[in-house]
Amino acid sequence: xxxxxxxxxxxxxxxxxxxxxxxxxxxxxxxxxxxxxxxxxxxxxxxxxxxxxxxxxxxxxxxxxxxxxxxxxxxxxxxxxxxxxxxxxxxxxxxxxxxxxxxxxxxxxxxxxxxxxxxxxxxxxxxxxxxxxxxxxxxxxxxxxxxxxxxxxxxxxxxxxxxxxxxxxxxxxxxxxxxxxxxxxxxxxxxxxxxxxxxxxxxxxxxxxxxxxxxxxxxxxxxxxxxxxxxxxxxxxxxxxxxxxxxxxxxxxxxxxxxxxxxxxxxxxxxxxxxxxxxxxxxxxxxxxxxxxxxxxxxxxxxxxxxxxxxxxxxxxxxxxxxxxxxxxxxxxxxxxxxxxxxxxxxxxxxx
Ligand code: NAP
Ligand code: ZN
Numbered sequence: 001x002x003x004x005x006x007x008x009x010x011x012x013x014x015x016x017x018x019x020x021x022x023x024x025x026x027x028x029x030x031x032x033x034x035x036x037x038x039x040x041x042x043x044x045x046x047x048x049x050x051x052x053x054x055x056x057x058x059x060x061x062x063x064x065x066x067x068x069x070x071x072x073x074x075x076x077x078x079x080x081x082x083x084x085x086x087x088x089x090x091x092x093x094x095x096x097x098x099x100x101x102x103x104x105x106x107x108x109x110x111x112x113x114x115x116x117x118x119x120x121x122x123x124x125x126x127x128x129x130x131x132x133x134x135x136x137x138x139x140x141x142x143x144x145x146x147x148x149x150x151x152x153x154x155x156x157x158x159x160x161x162x163x164x165x166x167x168x169x170x171x172x173x174x175x176x177x178x179x180x181x182x183x184x185x186x187x188x189x190x191x192x193x194x195x196x197x198x199x200x201x202x203x204x205x206x207x208x209x210x211x212x213x214x215x216x217x218x219x220x221x222x223x224x225x226x227x228x229x230x231x232x233x234x235x236x237x238x239x240x241x242x243x244x245x246x247x248x249x250x251x252x253x254x255x256x257x258x259x260x261x262x263x264x265x266x267x268x269x270x271x272x273x274x275x276x277x278x279x280x281x282x283x284x285x286x287x288x289x290x291x292x293x294x295x296x297x298x299x300x301x302x303x304x305x306x307x308x309x310x311x312x313x314x315x316x317x318x319x320x321x322x323x324x325x326x327x328x329x330x331x332x333x334x335x336x337x338x339x340x341x342x343x344x345x346x347x348x349x350x351x352x
Pocket of ligand 2: 041043044162
């Protein structure tokens with residue numbers, strides 16, 4: 001075992017503080033990555049504070065972090081795709097059964113025996129629970145390690161590993177592209193990536209925000225219109241006009257208002273995971289045979305495809321770079337929808 005510096009929460013109400021954790025010695029299939037940057041996802045906050053206790057209770061100590069970019073320091077003897085010194089990335093999962101139909105289709109996140117998430121999951125190696133990227137290094141099976149585009153700012157690449165793939169996958173699945181009118185609800189980490197990606201795919205993008213001070217940024221990021229969702233007349237102007245809407249909101253809100261904006265046979269996809277279930281009226285769905293769906297991150301092959309796409313198209317996150325010592329303050333700002341548009345931790349700060 002290797003002693004490793006990390007930041008962890010001891011309980012739902014305690015702040016994240018410096019701690020030492022243990023990482024396994026790399027197996028033949030493993031890649032050890034020195035973490036340079038780690039993004040701060042709202043899922044980190046939900047889980048550090050056990051807000052998903054109804055369906056995914058948090059094991060403590062909890063070390064969040066699943067938007068990991070770094071440099072390879074060691075590889076096992078069977079590793080072929082990486083060598084020490086390479087840049088590499090890891091996202092929301094680090095393992096899966098590898099043999100079920102979903103894994104065979106590189107839809108590992110839908111593994112029949114459950115994907116191993118990067119933190120707060122039963123660890124297939126150690127028997128404990130996984131510990132995430134708010135730490136100086138991580139050890140990941142080669143199958144779950146990704147190649148990083150070299151032409152982008154490395155810190156701004158980190159959020160692609162969750163916010164990027166979580167929006168890329170449903171936008172591709174529901175065929176966002178030229179001739180499609182696509183709505184994005186919420187301009188946070190996921191939402192700002194959704195706007196950039198939907199625009200890059202050629203869609204007409206409309207952003208819905210509760211924050212009037214984000215209108216200019218919404219347009220700069222690629223929206224042709226920005227609707228302040230609290231204004232019912234602005235909402236009504238878009239009734240039954242969308243081919244697809246992606247909802248990234250992290251808290252309770254009225255999804256029926258967005259179902260009303262879908263065309264016949266069109267889909268509202270939820271990627272946000274509020275603490276409590278949302279209220280859905282069947283009336284909005286049945287008139288117009290509309291679909292309400294969900295999507296979770298994306299498979300490994302698709303994550304690599306997304307990273308390559310972002311490299312080719314010069315797409316990365318808009319970030320606020322912070323030191324690990326500022327992470328609790330960053331969580332407070334996330335709760336106020338006050339981030340432009342992803343916090344990324346400069347992991348060198350953990351050695352201070
Ligand atoms: P974030 O950066 O905090 O963004 C969430 C945005 O939602 C806010 O910026 C805000 O946008 C809007 N919002 C917040 N509270 C709201 C409210 N009460 N009513 C309406 N809108 C509100 O969070 P994130 O990191 O993008 O994550 C978003 C959600 O996706 C979280 O629940 C997270 O756990 C989940 N998630 C899911 C997956 C998946 O695989 N499905 C992956 C990653 C994250 P405006 O200011 O523009 O209104
Ligand atoms: Zn995430």
